[in-house]
Amino acid sequence: MKVERLHQVSERSSKDIFGMPIIGFLFKNRYALLSYRLLALFLFLYALIYGFLHPSKEENIFTPAVFWSLFWPFFMITTLTTLGNVFCMICPLGFLGKNIQKIGLKLRIPKLLKNPYIGIIFSNILAYWFVLYTFPGLLRIPIVTALFFSVFLLLSLLFFFLFRGMAFCKYICPIGSVNSAFARAGFTWLSTYREECKFCRKPECALSCPYELNPSKFDERNSMANCTLCMECAHACPAVRFEIRGWGSSLVKKISKPLHWEVWVYILMVAVITFAMRFHHGLGRTQFAEYTPWVVAGKFLQDKLNIPDWIDMTGFMAMIIALCLVLLIVFLSVRLASSAGQLPMRKVFLEIGYAFAPLMIVGALAHVWEFFFLRYYSDFLNGLSQAFGLGFHIEPLARRGDPWLLVFNVFPPIAALWSIYILKKRVDLLNPARKNLFFLFSAMLPAAYLALWAFSFTAGLLFRSGHGH
Ligand code: SF4
Ligand code: SF4
Numbered sequence: 224m225k226v227e228r229l230h231q232v233s234e235r236s237s238k239d240i241f242g243m244p245i246i247g248f249l250f251k252n253r254y255a256l257l258s259y260r261l262l263a264l265f266l267f268l269y270a271l272i273y274g275f276l277h278p279s280k281e282e283n284i285f286t287p288a289v290f291w292s293l294f295w296p297f298f299m300i301t302t303l304t305t306l307g308n309v310f311c312m313i314c315p316l317g318f319l320g321k322n323i324q325k326i327g328l329k330l331r332i333p334k335l336l337k338n339p340y341i342g343i344i345f346s347n348i349l350a351y352w353f354v355l356y357t358f359p360g361l362l363r364i365p366i367v368t369a370l371f372f373s374v375f376l377l378l379s380l381l382f383f384f385l386f387r388g389m390a391f392c393k394y395i396c397p398i399g400s401v402n403s404a405f406a407r408a409g410f411t412w413l414s415t416y417r418e419e420c421k422f423c424r425k426p427e428c429a430l431s432c433p434y435e436l437n438p439s440k441f442d443e444r445n446s447m448a449n450c451t452l453c454m455e456c457a458h459a460c461p462a463v464r465f466e467i468r469g470w471g472s473s474l475v476k477k478i479s480k481p482l483h484w485e486v487w488v489y490i491l492m493v494a495v496i497t498f499a500m501r502f503h504h505g506l507g508r509t510q511f512a513e514y515t516p517w518v519v520a521g522k523f524l525q526d527k528l529n530i531p532d533w534i535d536m537t538g539f540m541a542m543i544i545a546l547c548l549v550l551l552i553v554f555l556s557v558r559l560a561s562s563a564g565q566l567p568m569r570k571v572f573l574e575i576g577y578a579f580a581p582l583m584i585v586g587a588l589a590h591v592w593e594f595f596f597l598r599y600y601s602d603f604l605n606g607l608s609q610a611f612g613l614g615f616h617i618e619p620l621a622r623r624g625d626p627w628l629l630v631f632n633v634f635p636p637i638a639a640l641w642s643i644y645i646l647k648k649r650v651d652l653l654n655p656a657r658k659n660l661f662f663l664f665s666a667m668l669p670a671a672y673l674a675l676w677a678f679s680f681t682a683g684l685l686f687r688s689g690h691g692h
């Protein structure tokens with residue numbers, strides 16, 4: 224009875240997106256959601272087929288543009304830091320998966336595969352970032368892009384057919400766990416009207432969730448881990464709400480069951496993306512690039528082991544050194560904070576780890592917005608023109624070196640300061656002994672991030688070399 228009353232928009236909270244005109248329709252209406260998913264699926268399949276039919280870079284800019292520019296990373300990073308995990312909401316694999324799972328075998332996934340680190344380490348870091356740094360340009364070859372995504376498509380279909388609970392998304396997908404963790408940086412939150420749930424005998428919201436989650440517990444746990452905003456629960460019960468809350472609001476509240484993998488996502492991604500990129504592409508384009516440890520070690524290995532030039536040992540070493548450095552900083556930070564605060568290291572790691580969430584994802588906005596103007600926008604539209612024979616060609620919106628592009632450098636310091644702000648709030652929640660000292664040690668990673676940004680930004684301005692490694 225009570226649940227029924229919520230059908231009326233006037234009864235919904237003023238912050239509930241589902242109750243808002245137009246935007247509520249865009250996020251909840253089945254046909255609206257279906258139309259985005261069909262469009263994404265069409266683009267995905269067309270780009271794959273086009274990649275096989277036109278395998279070389281010279282004849283195909285469409286396939287790499289669809290996968291590596293506007294859709295991912297631009298769309299993914301801008302939406303994760305605002306609307307949340309809407310990338311998964313429209314993902315073609317998730318869309319196919321939900322439907323295949325219904326007719327599949329619905330087996331329980333073996334314990335060995337029930338591990339989000341498979342997606343984070345193997346599918347993401349090794350299958351993508353390692354390849355990107357070590358074999359530069361390889362993934363931008365249309366046929367390689369098409370093969371790469373075909374493997375993921377086939378693997379996902381197999382998993383969706385065999386196992387229940389959208390196991391591929393939770394454990395194997397290279398971006399499932401990563402998106403789920405970073406969605407905390409956005410300003411939306413899915414939950415339910417608690418007063419209504421008190422009277423609920425049959426939680427249709429949970430029963431309808433293909434991911435086997437229970438949205439009525441999201442608030443209590445301060446976690447919506449693995450939720451892909453597919454909105455099945457919202458269609459099953461009107462007491463589900465999708466609210467606008469403060470940016471990253473869940474990060475400053477107590478998390479009843481902190482997840483190791485979420486914290487590792489923040490740390491590993493800041494290492495392999497932010498630090499490694501600043502080493503390889505930031506400092507690698509300055510006049511003292513030759514003296515950096517990754518260039519020295521990379522060249523040494525390349526010569527000593529007779530490694531051919533198409534394997535970039537400098538990029539590989541930048542990634543390895545970035546990983547080692549970040550892990551060392553985190554270890555020292557947790558170790559010192561733990562003894563200052565007289566708390567177990569594990570607890571300190573989980574509590575302060577959530578403060579690192581903005582570092583990579585908000586800092587990455589600098590890169591994706593700059594590249595939107597330099598390449599993504601024109602590549603995507605020119606790719607569409609090529610693939611559908613539209614006969615137009617557009618120029619990029621900006622040229623490398625245009626001074627106004629520097630404006631996007633505002634994002635890394637915002638990321639670091641936001642991280643420090645979250646840290647302050649989390650330290651207050653934890654209330655350790657010698658609080659100030661604890662806070663100081665806990666802030667080592669954001670401080671190192673800020674220092675690296677300031678150094679590479681200044682070096683890029685004053686000592687640019689004009690060529691990179
Ligand atoms: S987890 Fe991966 S496969 Fe699943 S919906 Fe998200 S991006 Fe798609
Ligand atoms: S949201 Fe779920 S638990 Fe709450 S009333 Fe609806 S079905 Fe029941």
Ligand code: SF4
Pocket residue numbers: 413431432433434435436437438449450451452453454455456457
């Ligand atoms: S909780 Fe709701 S929106 Fe999230 S995955 Fe489950 S059904 Fe989809």
